[in-house]
Amino acid sequence: MHDPNGPDWADQTILSEFMSADELTELGTGDIAYIKPIKAVDLKEMFPDVPPLHDNVTLYALQNADGTPILLADSREAAxxxxxxxxxEMASLH
Incomplete structure (x- = not known):
């Protein structure tokens, strides 16, 4: 659906005329990343080899633009x- 308040180039219908779904998915991969705070209890899904931790510990996952985990850090500053x-290039999550 076209967003009348957004730029024309951001309309997926228009973008799909120039890029495949796979190309759109790969956009920014390897160049753009974001940091996501994550509770230890949720880590097994992203990092299967993580050792047991207290469930209330917050860690910081540096993730590729496509959501692939890059690393896990104990502080945002380290990530x-x-x-x-x-x-x-860092992207902001809202």
Missing amino acids: VANAFEAEL
């Missing part, structure tokens, strides 16, 4: 530092 070192 940001790794993204900077890997020359990743």
